[in-house]
Amino acid sequence: MKRIYVNEKWCLGCHLCEYYCAFANSNIKNMVDALKDVTIRPRIKIEELQSISFAVSCRHCEEPLCVKGCISGALTIKDGVITIDKNKCVGCYTCVLSCPYGAVSPSDHGVMQKCELCTQNGGEPACVKGCINKAIVFEER
Amino acid sequence: MPINFIHPEYEVIRDFNKCIKCRVCERQCSNEVHKLDPDHNIMTADDSKCVCCHRCVSVCPTKALKIVKSDHTFKTNSNWMPETITEIYRQAESGGVLLSSMGNPKPFPVYWDKILINASQVTNPSIDPLREPMETKTFLGAKPNKIERDKDGRLINNLPPQLELTLPIMFSAMSYGSISYNAHESLARAARELGIYYNTGEGGLHEDFYQYGANTIVQVASGRFGVHKGYLDAAAAVEIKMGQGAKPGIGGHLPGTKIGSDISKTRMIPEGTDAISPAPHHDIYSIEDLRQLVYSLKEATEYKKPVIVKIAAVHNVAAIASGIARSGADIISIDGFRGGTGAAPTRIRDNVGIPIELALASVDERLRAEGIRGNVSLVIGGSVRSSTDVVKAIALGADAVYIGTAALIALGCHLCRSCHTGLCNWGIATQKAELVKRLNPEVGYTRLVNLITAWRHEITELMGCMGINSIEALKGNRLMLRGIGLNEKELEILGIKHAGE
């Protein structure tokens, strides 16, 4: 399946992926309306230290500990894509405890959110489209 | 603190209705123009640091930014222009030579834009390049004067070594040092993919790029940086650099701060030392001396590789070219005064040398007149900006063109002409690792391939409309050109008629 891969060699630490992610998942048509004066909660996040930076988002593990450990059955894996049913999630944070990459985080509404490869947003993930240096790619490997 | 006489040349205009304070402008500006003011929670800009490179404008996700030229003004004066006054302030403050980068920006005539191309109508058919074959293949190198046969009448292969190009365009000399590793990789990969050549410049060849040797022209310049047997062996051709269009008659200077470990190794000089290319080659004071170097290099490469001699377009370029054509060189490359550079004294860049169009026409004419045009191929550069410039250059007599600035623009260069600061925001003219990484060669090489592919389409289209189906038939075909708005003398030098004639 196609996955998001991050090559830190090309990451510029510009954080645009975070903003494009937040915009894509805002369900608002205009980026300014979606993000102006908003503290964003992106599903992809940059780690940076001095000159090193890279983006971290859900790896869509083949043996996902978050799904296996999810106490509510909100996290599921289908066709390799791990999604979260916000309606079922109670925000217990067991997925935060389980995820080896720290890629699940709380949403504005208390329940958890994570990268779902923009399956709800249509087409290529927004972070990939928005990456200005091809540090984030979406491909079959 | 002394009075600062210099008013910012550009102003950063931010549409605060659109700014989402993502701070990408701040993170991406190596000149530290943008900053978040935490007290007022707004983005601010220090216009005085802006070099107008458009990095921030390009990456701003909401397109909230633009850069405008300041309308701050001096009292109108047609003699003492604002730029002139500012330069005096600058020198009065620094006591130094004014430095600039890239090509001559002054409003000298651009002859390409005063030349028009012919098209076939009725009496000779035009050709549709999508339906009929178009040959853009080009061979560079000396051509034999006559056919030779052995005693049995069989042809003797007396063809000197040639460079084979899929179309008559090459990437011109830009050294590793003046441009970044990733810019080099982009050029090298693109040259390989396109079936053309790129040129190392005088900075040596990084060991990672030996794999592109079959598409590499290596340069031997006055500093002899990075020249050794492996370097010559790796290449497809060797270029002796006598001069450069942007700064004819002077040498080069890469400051020690840019000589990091990788560059030091590639140039074969100690880390941190200034890389000074002398103005002349200290062993060349005559065509005879040049001939010695040409043959030394041929000897070193077993006569298997063409040797190119590159000169800047200067006043008596035709006579010099005539001498070079007799020196054993296979190819002459001429660099016009609008050619780019990573750093040059402003006065030299803007006032020394001549336009490449005139130099090309007069050299081609002179070599033909002397019956030695076949001794050499002619490659010209120094601001070839488009496919039409290429077509016009070929019709004026060039065998191929070098493009440098156009290639850099494809890589993202916005011609801010600040290469000499080493802070290139586009990762091209810099050696700072965090800036170099901004040019992902995967992206860069694709853009170069796209550019040349686009030009190839346009060139065949233009050839088709002239009714010409091979580059060979266009070469030196000045009848395909007409001047517009040129005086008698210019037309005479260019060897073309005026439009309407």
Place this chain on the structure above:
Amino acid sequence: MNYVIIGNSAAGIGCVEGIRNIDKDNRITIISDEAQHTYSRPLISYLLEGKTDINRMKYRPDDFYKNNKCDIKLSTRVTSIDNEKKTVSTDKDEIIPYDKLLVATGSRAFVPPFNGLDSVPHYHTFMKLDDALALDNDVKENSRIFIIGAGLIGLKCAESLHYKTKNIIIADLAERILPNVLDNECASIMQQHLEEKGFTFMLADSVEVFEGKTAKMKSGKTIDFDVLIIAVGVRPNTELVKAIGGNVNRGIVIDEHCNTSLPDIYAAGDCTESYDISADVTRILAILPNAYIQGECAGKNMAGSDCIFNKAIPMNATGLLGMHMITAGSYDGVTHIVKSDDTFKKLFVKDNRLVGYIIIGDVLRAGIYTALIRNKTPLDSIDFELIKDKPQLMAFSRTDRAKFLGSVV
């Protein structure tokens, strides 16, 4: 091939998914003594609070059994296993044959024989959906609640009642709250938070005697209550396996394949003992992730695969009245404490490994620590100072990072 699964919670469901990973067709029979479609046990406190409802707390969708070709027998209790004949008998007088059997019988609330307990008109435990519904029925606005047991069950129960009544007293024999999850220092932080929210704790104390709706404590205090909840602990349901001679300590003994000591009988979940790799001891790890993974592992093996689960560790993620807390591993070795305005963190390091941690407050990305414990990552192979400060992949080598983010995991 007949698969039979006793138990319809996380381990049982894990088993179904494990089997179906490999065997798409053969019949699976699930037997449950509860009446409900599979639901998430730990969600009962969220149900009381109104953060979920009976429909949303289903552990798997309504069509789960159908899609996975399972026969589900609800409200049916298995009374015995015949491992000679390979059958199980139920309280409905059914005899169900199996080729491979999973025992996922879970655990039950333990109610100690308190003096005078029979004088209390009614008491509650807090394990199952029915318990929650009964409790919800009994607790009124401003009811006086008395909970015995300040463990996770007791406190989650208390939290879930907090919106209805502030009269909540929680007693525990131990000196601290959450005695099995936190150490003294961390427990006192959480205790202070909960006291600020209105809970009353009576620690190191227990009931001397009940007299109707009054508890007389050993300390001499007297507590009048309307609703009594006993949450002192759970006991694994091991009887079925024990009766046929299967190896049972405190829980059912299983190997890395989740096989019991009896052929073709597997066990998973709260009824079993696990090998805790963080402390190198065998203990009961009654936590949902463990149950699911064991069940899945057992299921794969029942279907003929060779699956090993050897990464069990204790771990918990809990929020109590707005304060989040994540813990994992064992609290042994050298401690590293990191404090900030809103967070208290304790890391336990032993033999160049992280063996346990407790975070109260900002728990984001704690899973990176969990992975260190689970993978027994040598701490000298990462930048420990960096990761101590906050969990981050930056602490790993460039090669490891490339592996994490640039390859299929």
